[in-house]
Structures are given as C-alpha cells and as structure tokens.
Amino acid sequence: MNALDDNSLMLxxxxxxxxKMALLYERHNRNLFGFFxxxxxxxxxxxxxxxxxxxxxxxxxYTFTEDTSGSHRFTAWMYHLARNVNADHYKKQKKVxxxxxxxxxxxxxxxxxxxxxxxxxxxxxxxxxKAIKHLAPEKQEMLILTKYQGMKYEQVADIxxxxxxxxxxxxxxxxxxxREVYLKLEKV
Numbered sequence: 571m572n573a574l575d576d577n578s579l580m581l582x583x584x585x586x587x588x589x590k591m592a593l594l595y596e597r598h599n600r601n602l603f604g605f606f607x608x609x610x611x612x613x614x615x616x617x618x619x620x621x622x623x624x625x626x627x628x629x630x631x632y633t634f635t636e637d638t639s640g641s642h643r644f645t646a647w648m649y650h651l652a653r654n655v656n657a658d659h660y661k662k663q664k665k666v667x668x669x670x671x672x673x674x675x676x677x678x679x680x681x682x683x684x685x686x687x688x689x690x691x692x693x694x695x696x697x698x699x700k701a702i703k704h705l706a707p708e709k710q711e712m713l714i715l716t717k718y719q720g721m722k723y724e725q726v727a728d729i730x731x732x733x734x735x736x737x738x739x740x741x742x743x744x745x746x747x748x749r750e751v752y753l754k755l756e757k758v
Contacts (some may be wrong), residue, residue, distance in 0.1 A: 574593075576644035605649075609714060645689065712737070712741060713744050
C-alpha cells in the first residue's frame, strides 16, 4: 500500500499521528467545499461545513477501518461524514439563503457588455438551483456527487451503501424528477 494514499494517511491519523490530517485536508477540502456549495449556495456556510467534516474525522477517527476491497474506502467514509454534517445543518437551517454570494455576480453583470445573455444564463442557473432545492436531500447529494463532483457510480454506491446498479436507477429517476421540477418552475 502506498504510504501516501488516503487510506494509509487516515490509518496513521487513527493511530495518533494527527499531523497527517493536514495532508488529507489539502487533498479533499476543495471537493468537500464544492459538494457543500452546491447544496447550500453559500460560501461561508460551505467553509463551516467542511471544517465540521474534518472535525468529525478527528473525533470519529476510531470508526475508520482498513478495507482491502477498494481504494475508495476513505472517500466513502469522508462523504458519509459529510452527508451527516449536511443533514445536521439542514435540520438547523430549514431555509437556505442564496444572497450572500450573489454580489460578485451582480457586479460582473453590470459591467459585462453581453449582460443580457449573461443574465439569461444566470437566470437558468438560478432556476436549476431552485429545482435542485426541491429534491429530497438524499437526491440532491447523489446528484451533486455524480454530476458536479464527477464521482463514478461505484464510488457513490460505496458512500450510500448500495449497489452500483441501484445508483444508476436512482440517478435516472433523480434526473427525471429534476427535469419535471425545472419545467414547472420555468412556467411560473
């Protein structure tokens, strides 16, 4: 096993070498930030949630187990913790605001000579974000992991504790539901 792979690093953290957590943070904080940003729409909230994941990784490091069946064991464990952090946040914040990170976009649109087309794209993206918010939290997570994080179905299956075939079926259904919700919102 490569001494620098994620599983090995986490096993060292579990054994008490807490300095290795910094390497894991460097490798995974951006992906986790992207995951949370797609769910919350807020940069500051996403940063807090990323920090909560790494805090929980330290707190629950004893639950990490060495798994020889796949190299994605650490990733699955990390996103399992991230999903729990998101669920806790979702319970606390029943309504998520999109306003805190929109100011830079608004300024850019004011000075852009193609403001009309940019605004149309922005409205489409905003509508898509609203449609995603209408999905159940588990469906949002699966969509973000596969489409925005670029994870393979095999990895997502490990995170959710289901088969790869089940992920394919669920993703097909999620995309259908997202399309229906998007079309309904577009008519409003």
